[in-house]
Amino acid sequence: MSAPESLSLDLETLYRDSNVAAVLEALERELVGLVPVKTRVREIAALLLVEKLRRSVGLEAGAPSLHMSFTGNPGTGKTTVAMRMAEILHALGYSRKGHLVAVTRDDLVGQYIGHTAPKTKEVLKRAMGGVLFIDEAYYLYRPENERDYGQEAIEILLQVMENQREDLVVILAGYKDRMERFFSSNPGMASRIAHHVDFPDYDESELFAIAGIMLEKTKYRLDAGAEGALREYIALRKKQPHFANARSIRNALDRARLRQAKRLFEQRGARLTRDALMTITAADIRASRVFEGKGEES
Amino acid sequence: MRLTQGTFSFLPDLTDAQVRAQIEYCLKQGWAVSVEHTDDPHPRNAYWEMHGMPMFDLKDAAGVMAEVDECRKTFPRHYVKVNAFDATHGWEALRLSFIVNRPPQEPGFGLEREESAGRMQRYRLRAYAAERPEGERY
Numbered sequence: 001m002s003a004p005e006s007l008s009l010d011l012e013t014l015y016r017d018s019n020v021a022a023v024l025e026a027l028e029r030e031l032v033g034l035v036p037v038k039t040r041v042r043e044i045a046a047l048l049l050v051e052k053l054r055r056s057v058g059l060e061a062g063a064p065s066l067h068m069s070f071t072g073n074p075g076t077g078k079t080t081v082a083m084r085m086a087e088i089l090h091a092l093g094y095s096r097k098g099h100l101v102a103v104t105r106d107d108l109v110g111q112y113i114g115h116t117a118p119k120t121k122e123v124l125k126r127a128m129g130g131v132l133f134i135d136e137a138y139y140l141y142r143p144e145n146e147r148d149y150g151q152e153a154i155e156i157l158l159q160v161m162e163n164q165r166e167d168l169v170v171i172l173a174g175y176k177d178r179m180e181r182f183f184s185s186n187p188g189m190a191s192r193i194a195h196h197v198d199f200p201d202y203d204e205s206e207l208f209a210i211a212g213i214m215l216e217k218t219k220y221r222l223d224a225g226a227e228g229a230l231r232e233y234i235a236l237r238k239k240q241p242h243f244a245n246a247r248s249i250r251n252a253l254d255r256a257r258l259r260q261a262k263r264l265f266e267q268r269g270a271r272l273t274r275d276a277l278m279t280i281t282a283a284d285i286r287a288s289r290v291f292e293g294k295g296e297e298s
Numbered sequence: 299m300r301l302t303q304g305t306f307s308f309l310p311d312l313t314d315a316q317v318r319a320q321i322e323y324c325l326k327q328g329w330a331v332s333v334e335h336t337d338d339p340h341p342r343n344a345y346w347e348m349h350g351m352p353m354f355d356l357k358d359a360a361g362v363m364a365e366v367d368e369c370r371k372t373f374p375r376h377y378v379k380v381n382a383f384d385a386t387h388g389w390e391a392l393r394l395s396f397i398v399n400r401p402p403q404e405p406g407f408g409l410e411r412e413e414s415a416g417r418m419q420r421y422r423l424r425a426y427a428a429e430r431p432e433g434e435r436y
Contacts, residue, residue, distance in 0.1 A: 097357040118351070125365070129358020167360040 011053055020045055020091040027084050030213060033206040037081055040197050041088065048092040063166040065194045066094065071176040072199025075245030078173045079133065086131040095169060097129035105139040108153040116149040120156045128167045137172035138182035154186060161192050202245050207234045210246050214253055225282030236290045252288065259284040299406030301339050304379060304395040317398050321359040324382035329393055330354045331362050332383065333369050335376045337435045339425050352383060366398055375401045375436040401436035
């Protein structure tokens with residue numbers, strides 16, 4: 001066995017050789033806020049890296065259980081982080097292909113007797129070598145109907161989660177309270193999930209930063225007035241019902257793009273500059289129904 | 299007599315690691331892999347029983363290997379083969395097919411001769427195993 005000095009050196013080279021550093025950096029750069037989530041992702045990455053090193057010096061411990069549950073309100077980045085997670089697991093060699101298969105209850109549960117098992121197994125086979133992301137997982141269990149086929153899907157899932165840990169990582173996602181109820185009625189599922197990650201809501205400055213990233217990706221920019229308008233918009237929209245964090249921001253920006261296009265189209269006689277095509281003005285944002293103090297989704 | 303057919307008929311039986319590597323290759327080509335079994339070894343028996351549906355959109359061989367193992371467990375004394383179907387226009391055919399499981403004892407075939415019109419001689423292959431009814435062979 002090697003001396004401790006050379007081991008520490010190994011960990012450093014291993015970290016640099018695997019492209020996990022790039023993925024973690026991208027996670028840090030492209031995802032705003034989400035401190036508890038990022039901490040947990042780093043912990044998992046560290047565990048896998050150390051596990052790899054341990055294996056290389058003959059300290060076998062078996063594949064760690066990496067099934068996860070992501071809880072949080074809509075639009076807090078559960079799916080995005082799941083995709084990043086798949087990349088990290090792939091970069092660390094834990095998952096062979098690193099693809100993400102996103103499913104909901106409809107993809108797993110059948111409509112008649114004997115339909116569920118083949119359907120669930122097919123999805124599981126497709127996800128092997130990667131990550132299976134089950135969105136709104138609590139719908140799998142419907143206690144009000146005792147003949148619901150969801151239970152069958154859960155049992156098959158549990159079996160594969162236990163026996164084929166090295167082939168598949170399962171991530172369950174959903175609202176916090178309903179996921180907690182789901183786990184309390186399915187103790188088998190709760191005990192097989194090692195990592196419960198909670199996604200906090202974004203505050204206003206984080207939402208503004210997210211809007212900035214979204215605009216940058218779509219090659220738009222806000223003029224000076226629009227920035228203030230967007231901040232006001234976020235504050236107002238946050239108080240309204242059906243607020244879905246980053247998703248609401250994306251929808252707002254999409255509608256602002258629509259209004260910008262309409263504005264440019266209406267003055268089509270004038271010469272357009274590249275700059276004008278990129279700029280969203282305060283008027284584009286202030287036209288939203290949110291500023292009228294009524295209207296639930298605008 | 300050891301029955302051979304399909305892509306690697308000239309090779310000894312593949313190990314599980316080799317089978318997995320072949321399936322991995324098939325998936326990389328975008329072919330749909332399926333598992334079939336039979337207990338009728340006659341070379342003209344082209345219609346084997348399907349074990350589950352053909353598997354589409356797989357990324358990793360683990361899913362197919364699980365299916366192969368399940369088929370071997372259910373029919374330990376049957377022939378089991380893995381097929382890879384290429385759906386691209388112009389092919390639409392099996393591109394790869396090989397045996398992954400065989401019965402422990404293979405009694406082989408007998409050659410039967412039949413006198414026909416004039417001095418014509420007809421030949422027929424008869425699988426000794428097929429003398430018993432389906433499900434009781436091997």
